Amino acid sequence: MVLKVEDDEPYGETKPILDAGGTSDAEDTDLRIQEVYKSITSTIKTDPLTIDKPAVALDLFSTAVHVKNAALAKQCIEILNNLLNKRDALLILNHLSKCRSDTTGDTCDLEPSAPPIEEAPDEDWVHDLVDNLRNNCLLEIDKHADYVLKQKEFLELVYADVLSITTRDTLQVSSEIIVYSAIMRWCIEECRRRTxxxxxxxxxxxxxxxxxxxxxxxMSKKEFLCRTIDGVKGPDRSGVLDEAETERILEHIRKRGKNNPGELPFKGSVPRRASNGKHWMLHSGMTSTKGTCDKFIINFLTCWTAVFD
Structure with a gap:
C-alpha cells in the first residue's frame, strides 16, 4: 500500500491520525480511526506499506499503538529506521519518548488486537524493537552533533532525552561550547514552558x-569566559556553576598542556570519543553499518513480514 503525501504540504504540519496517547475529541473520530485501520490491515498482507515521510509513519505508529496491533507497529518502526537521517532524528526520538510517557506503563503497550489480525510477537521483543530505533536515533545524533544541537527541535525534547544526548561519550561535537549553548537554550525554553x-x-x-x-x-579559556554564546550568557556568567566550580575549571584550563591538571568531576575533562557508527539491525539484534545493503535487507524483511506474518 502506498500512502501518498502532497509535495507542497508543509513539513511537520501533517495532522496526526491519532496522538500518542490515543485520545479523541468525539466518538465518531474513533470510529473513523477504526475504519482507516481496518482498511490498512486488510491489504497489508499483500501490499506492504510504502511511506516516505517520517511524520506520516509516526502518526500511523501511534494508531497502531492505540489499536494494539504489533505487526503494524513493527512495519512503521522498520520504515522509520530506513528513513532515519540527521534532520529527522530528533522528531523520531521525541515521538518515541512521548509514546512512553503517554501510554500506561514505562513502555508502549503493544498487544494483539481482538480478534487478532496479525500474530503479535513477544511483548519484550516489541519493546526491544522500539529501543533499537531509539538507539539508532542517538547514533545518528552522535555523527551530526553540531547540526542537531542547533536545531530548534532540540528545544522541544524532554529532560531525559536532552540529558541522554549531551552526556554521551560518543557525541561527536566540534566544541563543548556547542553543548553548553544547547543545554542553556533548552533550559530557557523549559522555563518559559513552566512560566x-x-x-x-x-x-x-x-x-x-x-x-x-x-x-x-x-573548552578554551576564551570559550569558557565568553560573554555570550548564541544569545545566552557564557559558562562563567550564567550562574549555573558556583564560584568554586568556576575557579577549579579555570585552573584546569590554565594548566592543561603544561602540567598535569588532574581530572574534573562529572567527566568534565574527559574527551569524547567517536562511536563505531553502527546501527542495530531490527530483527537479528546484531550490529551492522547502515547503508545500501541494510536498506535492501530491511525492505526485503518488511515485505516478507507483510506476506507471511
Whole structure:
C-alpha cells in the first residue's frame, strides 16, 4: 500500500491520525480511526506499506499503538529506521519518548488486537524493537552533533532525552561550547514552558544534572569566559556553576598542556570519543553499518513480514 503525501504540504504540519496517547475529541473520530485501520490491515498482507515521510509513519505508529496491533507497529518502526537521517532524528526520538510517557506503563503497550489480525510477537521483543530505533536515533545524533544541537527541535525534547544526548561519550561535537549553548537554550525554553522567570535559581533547578553535561575542561579559556554564546550568557556568567566550580575549571584550563591538571568531576575533562557508527539491525539484534545493503535487507524483511506474518 502506498500512502501518498502532497509535495507542497508543509513539513511537520501533517495532522496526526491519532496522538500518542490515543485520545479523541468525539466518538465518531474513533470510529473513523477504526475504519482507516481496518482498511490498512486488510491489504497489508499483500501490499506492504510504502511511506516516505517520517511524520506520516509516526502518526500511523501511534494508531497502531492505540489499536494494539504489533505487526503494524513493527512495519512503521522498520520504515522509520530506513528513513532515519540527521534532520529527522530528533522528531523520531521525541515521538518515541512521548509514546512512553503517554501510554500506561514505562513502555508502549503493544498487544494483539481482538480478534487478532496479525500474530503479535513477544511483548519484550516489541519493546526491544522500539529501543533499537531509539538507539539508532542517538547514533545518528552522535555523527551530526553540531547540526542537531542547533536545531530548534532540540528545544522541544524532554529532560531525559536532552540529558541522554549531551552526556554521551560518543557525541561527536566540534566544541563543548556547542553543548553548553544547547543545554542553556533548552533550559530557557523549559522555563518559559513552566512560566518561570529565567533567574539563576530557576535555571539551576531546571537544569539539574544538565549543568554538568558540557565538558568545561575541554573548552578554551576564551570559550569558557565568553560573554555570550548564541544569545545566552557564557559558562562563567550564567550562574549555573558556583564560584568554586568556576575557579577549579579555570585552573584546569590554565594548566592543561603544561602540567598535569588532574581530572574534573562529572567527566568534565574527559574527551569524547567517536562511536563505531553502527546501527542495530531490527530483527537479528546484531550490529551492522547502515547503508545500501541494510536498506535492501530491511525492505526485503518488511515485505516478507507483510506476506507471511
Amino acid at each position: 518561570l522567570q529565567t533567574q539563576k535559581v530557576n535555571l539551576k533547578a531546571v537544569l539539574r544534572d544538565l549543568a554538568y553535561a558540557p565538558r568545561y575542561g575541554l
